[in-house]
Amino acid sequence: MRFSPYARAATLDELREAVSGFELCEFKRGAKNTVFSDGNAAARVMIVGEAPGREEDIEGRPFVGRAGQLLDRMFEAIGLSRTSPDAESAVYITNVSPWRPPSNRTPDAAEIGMLLPFVQRHIELIDPEVVVMVGNTPCQALLGQTGITRLRGNWTQVLGKPALPMFHPAYLLRNPAAKREAWADLLALKARLKS
Numbered sequence: 001m002r003f004s005p006y007a008r009a010a011t012l013d014e015l016r017e018a019v020s021g022f023e024l025c026e027f028k029r030g031a032k033n034t035v036f037s038d039g040n041a042a043a044r045v046m047i048v049g050e051a052p053g054r055e056e057d058i059e060g061r062p063f064v065g066r067a068g069q070l071l072d073r074m075f076e077a078i079g080l081s082r083t084s085p086d087a088e089s090a091v092y093i094t095n096v097s098p099w100r101p102p103s104n105r106t107p108d109a110a111e112i113g114m115l116l117p118f119v120q121r122h123i124e125l126i127d128p129e130v131v132v133m134v135g136n137t138p139c140q141a142l143l144g145q146t147g148i149t150r151l152r153g154n155w156t157q158v159l160g161k162p163a164l165p166m167f168h169p170a171y172l173l174r175n176p177a178a179k180r181e182a183w184a185d186l187l188a189l190k191a192r193l194k195s
């Protein structure tokens with residue numbers, strides 16, 4: 001189902017306002033902040049994560065805790081940064097949920113379905129060249145599939161754009177051996193951006 005009045009935002013500012021004013025998701029009640037996005041809106045690469053954690057909820061910015069620091073290092077290794085003013089070397093970052101779920105639990109299918117129109121509109125408005133989905137939740141939202149171990153590294157499409165599922169950096173912190181696959185995926189992304 002599309003919540004069309006909310007998803008029809010014509011600009012990023014309108015979308016931010018629509019998200020901030022959305023009262024139907026119970027996550028919002030327990031959250032300190034709405035975490036909309038970070039990075040350069042002109043970036044070629046848009047990263048979609050799951051949901052803010054404790055640090056992100058406090059700061060109001062996505063991926064600022066330990067997993068976020070690893071995410072930054074991963075993308076910096078291929079020359080991409082959320083602080084780059086240059087679209088060529090910039091990333092833009094958002095999450096499926098703009099609010100921290102209680103106890104950091106994974107959003108369920110109904111919650112993902114409710115938030116999906118916002119994420120889709122967000123992708124349309126940013127209009128990146130490539131969408132990177134980190135972890136199962138954005139894959140469930142945007143591809144209708146989970147099983148990140150199988151999905152990662154396989155290029156697919158989201159809203160007509162090339163899209164790459166990758167491991168979530170929090171998973172990589174728990175399973176450092178999987179960094180090998182994450183590195184392969186980063187190199188595939190770098191090669192794609194060159195072509």
Ligand code: URA
Binds near residue numbers: 049056
């Ligand atoms: N994990 C996510 O998926 N997103 C964040 O913003 C932080 C941690």
